[in-house]
Amino acid sequence: MVGRFRERLRAAVDRLPEPVAVRLRPRRYRYDLSEVPPPPPRLDAPTRVTIGATNYAAQGYLLARALDRLDRVAAINVHQRPAGDTFGFPADISVSGDIVRLSSHWRRRQFAAIAEHYSHVIVESGRPIFGTLFDLDPAREIHALRQRGVAVAHLAHGSDLRSPRIHREFSRHSPFHDDDWETRDALQQGADRYARLLAETGGPVFVTTPDLLRDHPDARWLPVMVEPERWVASEPPLARRRPVVLHAPTNPRIKGTALIEPVLHRMHADGLIDYRPVSGVPAAQMPDLVRSADIVIDQVRLGIYSVAAVEAMAAGRVVIAHLHDDVVAHVEGVTGERPPIVSCSPEQLGNRLDSLISDRDAARERASAGPAFVRHVHDGTLSAGVIHGDFLASAP
Structure with a gap:
């Protein structure tokens, strides 16, 4: 009885104007009205797209900018910031997790604005x-969106859809072989849940890394995006005697950091390289860090190349990543180009670094192909074309 009364009281308070409702809430459920962003605005284009709400590595924001360059299309991204977020990725609308959780007014305004004023929604990672x-x-x-006439598609970014079960059967280097990894079962459950959502709701599915096509064969590859001009470097790599090697893993387990750091620390101690590990750095500081490096190690376990590798290629750095043959083949089949990346498994790293240092001309030549590859494949033009052809132009 008491619980039902409290629920009715809460519902009644939520129907009041927001400034009044916030003051009437218990203290632990209050929030700062100045932190509540406005709802997505009306956009002046026949095709109006909302992208949300994970914005991993600013991919939602960059996709919106790429779609803006299309004729008769306008887009906006919404980023629900997780607690403790330190990366500071750009977003059109940024909202804290506390506001999402506490403000019923924000939730209602958000849905009303998108349902009334937008023609298409791209849902990232299967998240609400x-x-x-x-x-x-x-x-x-x-x-609910489709009932209001809004077309909906899905965008998967990586660990959201990547099945550990499938990945470890495909690759002996897979991080999902690690039995001591407590998160592995949760990742499998999340991938299974996402797969069920895709099957239940249908609609176009886009994936930002080609390996995810194993998990959802009907998806289309949507290349990750960067702003190439932010990463341009004036100095070529490997000009100094002791090259700087940068490794900035967002997830050390997945990237294989523990497998390669013994080699990196040994070569650093021997004076062969200057190893610089990086973690938790705000996005705005990364271009200078990447430009200051000669060699950037992306990952050695997943078989793909990530946004970090694309950024380093845009800067004309030598990039090392473990690439699976089917990933390279898909990229080449779609774009006509192979990524100018030094493919390397964990046990090969020492020899690969020795070769790069001893034959610097060849390494610089490979690195010099990076900026053009990024402009062709990863500046957003190709990605916007994929979205337009497979979603915007064909959705009812």
């Missing part, structure tokens, strides 16, 4: 974009 408005159920959100 309206908080608890639909009980954190993305399938209900998608159904």
Whole structure:
């Protein structure tokens, strides 16, 4: 009885104007009204796209900018910032997790604005974009949007859809072989849940890394995006006697950091390289760090290349990553080009670094191909074309 009364009281308070409702809430449920962003604005284009809400590595924001360059298309991205976020990726609309959780007014305004003023929504990572408005159920959100005439597609970024079970069967270097990794089972459950959501809701599916096509064969590869001009370096790599080797893993387990650091520390101690590990650096500081390096190690376990590798290629640095043959073949089949990356498994790293240092001309030649490859494949033009052809132009 008491619980039902409290629920009715909470619902009544939530119907009041927001400034009044916030003051009437218990202290632990209050929030700062100045932190509540406005709803997505009306956009002046026939095709209006919302992208949300994970914005991993600014991919939602950069996709919106790429779509803006299309004729008769305008886009906006919404980023729900997780607690403790230190990266500071750019976003059109940025909202804290506390506001998403606490402000029923924000949730209702968000849904009303998108349902009334937008023609298309791209849902990132199968995450809810309206908080608890639909009980954190993305399938209900998608159904509600489609009932209002909004076309919906899915965008997967990596660990959200990547099945550990499939990946470890495909690769002996897979991080998902690690039995001591407590997160592995949770990642499998998340990937299975996402796969069920895709099957239940349908619609176009886009993946930012080609290996995810193993998990969802009907998806289309949407190349990750960077702003090439932010990464341009004036100095060529490997000009100094002791090359700087940069490794900036967002997830050391997945990137294989523990497998390669013994070699890196040994070569650093021997004076062969200047190893610089990086973690938790705000996005705005990364271009200078990458430009200051000669060699950038992306990852040695996943078989793909990530946004970090693309940024380093844009800067004309030598890039090392473990690449699977099917990933390279797909990139080449779509673009006509092979990524100018030094492919390397964990046990090969020492020999690869020795070869790069001893034959610097060949290494610089490979690195010099990076900026043009990025402009052709990863500046957003190709990605916007994929979205337009497979979603915007064909959606009802």
